[in-house]
Amino acid sequence: MPDFRAELRVHLRAGVLDPAGEAVEASLRHLGFEVERVEVGKLLSVELSAASQEAAEEAVRRMARELLVNPVLEDYDLEVHVR
Amino acid sequence: MPDFRAELRVHLRAGVLDPAGEAVEASLRHLGFEVERVEVGKLLSVELSAASQEAAEEAVRRMARELLVNPVLEDYDLEVHVR
Numbered sequence: 427m428p429d430f431r432a433e434l435r436v437h438l439r440a441g442v443l444d445p446a447g448e449a450v451e452a453s454l455r456h457l458g459f460e461v462e463r464v465e466v467g468k469l470l471s472v473e474l475s476a477a478s479q480e481a482a483e484e485a486v487r488r489m490a491r492e493l494l495v496n497p498v499l500e501d502y503d504l505e506v507h508v509r
Numbered sequence: 510m511p512d513f514r515a516e517l518r519v520h521l522r523a524g525v526l527d528p529a530g531e532a533v534e535a536s537l538r539h540l541g542f543e544v545e546r547v548e549v550g551k552l553l554s555v556e557l558s559a560a561s562q563e564a565a566e567e568a569v570r571r572m573a574r575e576l577l578v579n580p581v582l583e584d585y586d587l588e589v590h591v592r
Contacts, residue, residue, distance in 0.1 A: 429545070435518075436552070437552065437554070450553070450576070450577070453576055454555075454572055454576060457572075457575055457576060459557075459568065459571075459572055460557065460558070461555055461556065461557045461572075462512070462556040462557055463554075463555075463556040464553065464554065464555050465553070465554040466552070467551070467554070468550070468551065468552060469518050469519070469520065469550035469551060469552040470547065470548070470549055471520070471546075471547065471548040472546075472547050473544065473545040473546040474542075474543065474544045475545065485542065488542075489537055489540075489542055489544075492540055493537060493540060494533070
């Protein structure tokens with residue numbers, strides 16, 4: 427089976443408090459940088475074998491539902507590439 | 510000045526231990542998923558105003574050097590878009 431690498435970009439849903447982002451934002455301002463907004467999310471890279479690109483994407487979406495993403499607080503984008 | 514959004518994808522350098530990635534990998538296997546490797550990184554989104562796309566990118570690379578990225582352990586990719 428071909429090898430794939432999936433990249434999930436997990437970010438907080440609009441309206442969910444992001445204390446990590448606020449802390450980074452405050453630190454950047456303290457260092458003199460003028461920023462308007464900082465958000466901190468997670469980047470998950472998953473390497474797997476699958477019969478096809480569609481099968482790989484389907485498997486990773488299942489992983490997202492079952493473990494990787496909390497749908498109440500988080501949303502995600504997914505990109506799958508052949509390795 | 511135009512508004513930009515920069516996305517930094519911060520990942521651990523090759524050879525650096527990734528206990529978070531290993532924990533996620535073990536949990537996925539425990540749930541029955543066949544994965545080869547999982548890496549956990551950070552996704553930072555920075556919104557800022559700058560005179561040009563080049564100026565925005567330059568500012569965010571300075572933020573990366575001064576605060577956002579630990580160059581001993583981490584590496585990053587950067588994408589800057591007009592908002």
